[in-house]
Amino acid sequence: MVKNPIDVLRRYHQEFGDTFRFFLGGLKEAIVTIDPAIVQHVLKTNHENYQKSDIQVKRMGHFLGKGLLTTHGEAWKTQRRLIQKGFSPKQLDALSAIMQDSLSDSLRIFDSKIQDGPVDIYPHMMEITFSMVARSLFGARLKAEDIDLVSKTICTVQEFIVKQTLQPYLNPVFEVSGELKKHEMMRVRADAVLMSYIQKRRSEEPGDDLLQTLMDARYADGEGMPDELILSESMQLLVAGHETSSNSLSWLLYLLSSRPEILERMRQEFDTVLGDRPLSHGDVPKLEYSTQVVQESLRLYPPFWMIDRIAMADDQVGDTFIAAGSTVIVHVYGAHHAPAHWPNADEFDPERFVKGSDKLRTPFTYFPFGGGPRGCIGLHYAMLQILMILGEVLRKYEFTVAPDQSIEPRAMVILRPKHGIRMTFNVAEPVTCGA
Numbered sequence: 001m002v003k004n005p006i007d008v009l010r011r012y013h014q015e016f017g018d019t020f021r022f023f024l025g026g027l028k029e030a031i032v033t034i035d036p037a038i039v040q041h042v043l044k045t046n047h048e049n050y051q052k053s054d055i056q057v058k059r060m061g062h063f064l065g066k067g068l069l070t071t072h073g074e075a076w077k078t079q080r081r082l083i084q085k086g087f088s089p090k091q092l093d094a095l096s097a098i099m100q101d102s103l104s105d106s107l108r109i110f111d112s113k114i115q116d117g118p119v120d121i122y123p124h125m126m127e128i129t130f131s132m133v134a135r136s137l138f139g140a141r142l143k144a145e146d147i148d149l150v151s152k153t154i155c156t157v158q159e160f161i162v163k164q165t166l167q168p169y170l171n172p173v174f175e176v177s178g179e180l181k182k183h184e185m186m187r188v189r190a191d192a193v194l195m196s197y198i199q200k201r202r203s204e205e206p207g208d209d210l211l212q213t214l215m216d217a218r219y220a221d222g223e224g225m226p227d228e229l230i231l232s233e234s235m236q237l238l239v240a241g242h243e244t245s246s247n248s249l250s251w252l253l254y255l256l257s258s259r260p261e262i263l264e265r266m267r268q269e270f271d272t273v274l275g276d277r278p279l280s281h282g283d284v285p286k287l288e289y290s291t292q293v294v295q296e297s298l299r300l301y302p303p304f305w306m307i308d309r310i311a312m313a314d315d316q317v318g319d320t321f322i323a324a325g326s327t328v329i330v331h332v333y334g335a336h337h338a339p340a341h342w343p344n345a346d347e348f349d350p351e352r353f354v355k356g357s358d359k360l361r362t363p364f365t366y367f368p369f370g371g372g373p374r375g376c377i378g379l380h381y382a383m384l385q386i387l388m389i390l391g392e393v394l395r396k397y398e399f400t401v402a403p404d405q406s407i408e409p410r411a412m413v414i415l416r417p418k419h420g421i422r423m424t425f426n427v428a429e430p431v432t433c434g435a
């Protein structure tokens, strides 16, 4: 199960059905489900009874402080309402220019990296999306070396949190050996860098970025957010907003590399809708086919392959009893590959998402961004970001997967390519008249 949960859970679903129970560590009951009625109940209808697990709230909270990812109840609700404004269509339009500039800078670096043969696209996509989210948050003037420091800190701290979670018996060792302290100090350094941007902004002209939204937000009593909270909310948006998008971009490029007809149709769509101008949020609805392709790739490879919750009180959904204290594992990957809802489920077929198809689909059979009130706050930002990067990469380069590359998903917190995805990129020749 730890090594390959995807395969094990697939076999269990075949044997025991859409919902089954097992005992975590032989003690605590866990319910794994792909049943749309139970998923809807847990994530949406009765979401107040289902809180995020200790891993997210305690372990992440230790390093990331208070914020959307690590709070519950009224505190979460108030913050969510305020931060939501930063993702409004108007704000996304304003962010598009910062995002595009960040992409142009990142692609200049990428160009120098692809000269010497195949590169693993996973870390490169991470770099591109991290810079983009960081600049969307802290503005175009965020320095490259600061982006680098914060990105390395987040990456290292996240790996440490996973270690703490998978090997909890080592936590006393981490304390004595200084490992814990080392990671805490990294976080302190990154905090200081970001805090300097927050404090500088207090005496500068307002910006068009998410930092400004956080600084302008007002609670019901007219008070603004304290700087410490702005800092921890920003850190959490950085954490939540970069690896998910880069992950899905990596899987997309891999899928597209063997489907020239889909690639060509997307290139044509980007050319028709944009010509030579950069993408902005208002263009997204016009990129109908490319959006279908992104949706289908998020079905096949949902970055969050499962969502876990703890039941606060006893509950009943249909004939399924959920005892207080049990863990509910909403198995996103399993739901997205369920033969009952997705014929030829393992096949990459963007036609499944043709306009209007969502009306025919059973609710909660497709939910890469989660669902209910705690669903992804960055959904529209993510779609804009993915399409923007994809539009540039597809039209600028020809790309193929390296011949000896084996592809296998590895389900950690996020569904990563186990062996990376090494690809060769060549700058595409411009098409000339009569060619």
Ligand code: HEM
Pocket (backbone or CB within 6 Å): 052, 068, 069, 080, 133, 236, 237, 240, 241, 242, 244, 245, 248, 302, 303, 304, 307, 308, 367, 368, 369, 370, 371, 373, 374, 375, 376, 377, 378, 379, 381, 382
């Ligand atoms: C393809 C890209 C993305 C995917 C697949 C994705 C997926 C998800 C999912 C499944 C959840 C719900 C987790 C749960 O219920 O426990 C979530 C929550 C969240 N996402 Fe995303 N996400 C993506 C991109 C982003 C971006 C770009 C941002 C921000 C810039 C972001 C910020 C957040 C935040 C803050 C939450 C927590 C919301 C809350 O608890 O109120 N995500 N995301």
